[in-house]
Amino acid sequence: MILGFDTSGPWLGTALYSDGDIRASHYVNMAKGQAEHLMPLIERTLADADASLADLTAIGVGIGPGNFTGIRISVSAARGLSLALGVPAIGVSGLEALAFDAPQPTLTVLAAPRDQLYVQRHGDGVAKGPALIARDDLPLWTVPGITLIGQDSPVLEEEFGIPHAPAAYAPAAAIARIAATRIGTEQPRPTPLYLKPADAAPSRETGPRLL
Known part of the structure; x- marks a missing residue:
């Protein structure tokens, strides 16, 4: 299981x-x-x-x-x-999860802060990403026959004319x-996939000295 x-x-x-x-x-x-x-x-x-x-x-x-x-x-x-x-x-x-069992080529998308998107393109010969892009740059990630899958994909289809489908x-x-x-293949230990820097600014105070 x-x-x-x-x-x-x-x-x-x-x-x-x-x-x-x-x-x-x-x-x-x-x-x-x-x-x-x-x-x-x-x-x-x-x-x-x-x-x-x-x-x-x-x-x-x-x-x-x-x-x-x-x-x-x-x-x-x-x-x-x-x-x-x-x-x-x-x-x-x-982004991989959204593409699972989806028609290819597929462009998967997740919402990101400040009018940005997390995207990844899947398919033989066209794979690209993952990346953080400006929302207006989404059309630059399309190729002929691509399907958009992910957060707000119906809205994005209406805005950019990219056909969308629900995740499987x-x-x-x-x-x-x-x-x-x-399973059965060598896998790295799970590590967070961060495509943008943290919103919090680093502290200006000097931390305690470690002895």
């Missing part, structure tokens, strides 16, 4: 994948409070499938791009569970399915 979860945006998603299908899943719109609700929702998802943490063989986790705090919550939880359970943790980007799966479900395809 593979547990997938994601808190990289204003949501909290979990999914349990086994034997080629999703056994249980939950998706909650949640801009704040993910740290407090992640483990209870994981436990609820497992209970729905009459499973426990001991049944897990791998963990798939969303690594962003997206909200700094949200990404850290999921990645930290995945690393902790991986260590405690002795199972691999596999990081999957949200909710984020956590796609992450769990992708993780299943990577």
Whole structure:
């Protein structure tokens, strides 16, 4: 069984994948409070499938791009569970998750602050990204026959004339399915995918001297 979860945006998603299908899943719109609700929702998802943490063989986790705090919550939880359970943790980007089982070429998109977008282009011979771009530069990422998938894609289709389609799966479900395809291959430890600098300015105060 593979547990997938994601808190990289204003949501909290979990999914349990086994034997080629999703056994249980939950998706909650949640801009704040993910740290407090992640483990209870994981436990609820497992209970729905009459499973426990001991049944897990791998963990798939969303690594962003997206909200700094949200990404850290999921990645930290995945690393902790991986260590405690002795199972691999596999990081999957949200842009990859959107493209899973989608027609290609595909342009996946996630909302970013300050009228920007996180984008990635998928397809043989046209793959590009991931990157952070200005919203108005989205047409520069198109190629003939491309489909737009992701946040606000209907609005973006109306604005730029790029055909859109819904994602095949909710984020956590796609992450769990992708993780299943990577089991048995060497995978780096999940690391946050940050495509923009932190909003907070570095402190001007000198920290305490370490002895």
